[in-house]
Amino acid sequence: MSNSNHSRRNFLKKSIKGAIATSVSMSAFSSIVPASVFGKNAPSNRINIGAIGVGRISREHDMPEVLKNDIARIMAVCDLDAKRVESGKKYVNDFYAKKENKSYDGVTGYNNFHDLLANKDIDAVIISTPDHWHGQVAIHAAQAGKDIYMQKPASLTIAEGRQVSNTIHRTGRILQMGSQQRSLNPWPQFHRACELVRNGRIGQLKKIYVGLPGDPGGDVEKEMPVPVNLNYDMWLGQTPYVYYTEKRVHPQNDFSRPGWLRCEQFGAGMITGWGSHHIDISHWGMGTEYSGPIEIWGSADFPKSGLWDVHGIFTTYALYENGVVMQVSNELPNGVKFEGTEGWIFVTRGSAATSSDPVSQQGGKSLDASNPKILDSKIGENEIHLYESPEQHLNWLQCIKTRQQPIAPIEVGHRSCSACLLHHAAMKLKRKLYWDPIKERFKNDDEANSLLSRPQRYPYVV
Numbered sequence: 001m002s003n004s005n006h007s008r009r010n011f012l013k014k015s016i017k018g019a020i021a022t023s024v025s026m027s028a029f030s031s032i033v034p035a036s037v038f039g040k041n042a043p044s045n046r047i048n049i050g051a052i053g054v055g056r057i058s059r060e061h062d063m064p065e066v067l068k069n070d071i072a073r074i075m076a077v078c079d080l081d082a083k084r085v086e087s088g089k090k091y092v093n094d095f096y097a098k099k100e101n102k103s104y105d106g107v108t109g110y111n112n113f114h115d116l117l118a119n120k121d122i123d124a125v126i127i128s129t130p131d132h133w134h135g136q137v138a139i140h141a142a143q144a145g146k147d148i149y150m151q152k153p154a155s156l157t158i159a160e161g162r163q164v165s166n167t168i169h170r171t172g173r174i175l176q177m178g179s180q181q182r183s184l185n186p187w188p189q190f191h192r193a194c195e196l197v198r199n200g201r202i203g204q205l206k207k208i209y210v211g212l213p214g215d216p217g218g219d220v221e222k223e224m225p226v227p228v229n230l231n232y233d234m235w236l237g238q239t240p241y242v243y244y245t246e247k248r249v250h251p252q253n254d255f256s257r258p259g260w261l262r263c264e265q266f267g268a269g270m271i272t273g274w275g276s277h278h279i280d281i282s283h284w285g286m287g288t289e290y291s292g293p294i295e296i297w298g299s300a301d302f303p304k305s306g307l308w309d310v311h312g313i314f315t316t317y318a319l320y321e322n323g324v325v326m327q328v329s330n331e332l333p334n335g336v337k338f339e340g341t342e343g344w345i346f347v348t349r350g351s352a353a354t355s356s357d358p359v360s361q362q363g364g365k366s367l368d369a370s371n372p373k374i375l376d377s378k379i380g381e382n383e384i385h386l387y388e389s390p391e392q393h394l395n396w397l398q399c400i401k402t403r404q405q406p407i408a409p410i411e412v413g414h415r416s417c418s419a420c421l422l423h424h425a426a427m428k429l430k431r432k433l434y435w436d437p438i439k440e441r442f443k444n445d446d447e448a449n450s451l452l453s454r455p456q457r458y459p460y461v462v
Contacts, residue, residue: 053129054088176396177413203342211332217303262308269310293318
């Protein structure tokens with residue numbers, strides 16, 4: 001019986017990988033390509049982009065990186081805050097006016113992403129919304145035939161993430177997760193570290209240490225009138241209705257760090273905010289990008305009052321089927337440390353971090369090892385060579401044209417997000433959890449399985 005179960009599990013794993021590979025192969029040669037990408041009337045064969053969500057991360061990262069590339073043009077912006085729609089239009093119009101040295105007013109503004117998706121001239125979208133809208137917008141965009149660049153994390157819940165991945169594979173869309181640590185620009189050290197680990201330069205991998213920033217709690221905030229420029233009901237989306245206060249949403253007069261990042265209603269805090277980056281790198285380094293842990297345990301402190309209620313200080317652990325144990329904590333240096341039988345490698349962004357994010361203690365060098373000679377090791381022709389890509393947004397745009405898969409496809413993004421949410425579940429339940437990465441269910445644990453999804457508020461239901 002034991003051998004039979006083991007054989008079945010191997011069969012299921014191979015079946016899932018085969019299905020993903022088949023889907024990738026089919027999408028690579030798909031004939032479902034936006035007409036404006038290859039059509040004879042497309043100016044310079046540019047990809048027409050719509051930016052959904054034009055707040056902090058869109059202005060600091062997503063739109064600037066797309067605007068650098070002549071093969072694409074941002075032709076529309078969308079936000080549930082009318083002030084941000086106008087600001088976003090001006091931002092893009094001003095860029096093209098300066099670049100082309102003439103007046104420019106070619107950007108259309110939308111207050112509802114459904115209207116933007118209905119525009120058949122738009123080939124692809126950037127999703128830079130708050131976390132609780134990522135998955136639903138991606139599903140609607142894929143069903144509308146748009147290719148997608150999506151900020152991490154991949155979803156609000158594990159069940160929603162599975163829905164997103166299935167939709168992307170079914171529709172043949174190109175989706176790139178915002179896991180930019182995978183790309184050679186701007187942080188090539190992550191690719192190098194993972195390639196060294198995958199090729200055994202530190203011996204057999206035994207343990208991974210993941211350090212994340214922390215987030216402090218906050219005070220109780222009084223109810224405020226909803227600004228006339230904000231569609232607050234739709235902003236809340238699938239989550240329960242709660243009163244408006246500015247620190248729950250985003251600043252009305254600037255683009256500083258928004259308060260929703262620290263509310264469990266809209267996400268899980270730093271475990272998904274930064275964990276999606278570092279756990280993704282951990283998976284890449286040990287080759288578990290299409291799987292997940294089998295046991296998770298740990299604990300965390302949570303604020304007992306106040307508006308901001310995501311986890312505080314925490315330490316959690318995960319055991320993988322290959323025997324590797326991952327420790328994740330905001331008391332460790334920010335980065336990823338791979339520890340093997342013959343040494344260790346540590347990798348981090350260094351002093352660079354997302355502007356205005358809390359920064360935990362840094363780990364010094366952006367790439368370090370127990371023996372400096374490890375870092376000088378050459379990867380042989382017949383060894384494992386990981387996907388090399390340029391900057392993340394450029395890789396996405398290139399893949400829209402070639403229909404090849406990008407460096408961070410949706411299933412990879414879903415699996416890294418899932419792992420983060422498993423750590424979060426362990427924080428909440430404060431006991432060891434047993435996970436089946438094939439079925440994506442906890443074993444014999446109804447209470448834990450109840451955390452895989454959340455009720456969705458009508459009419460924001462998929």
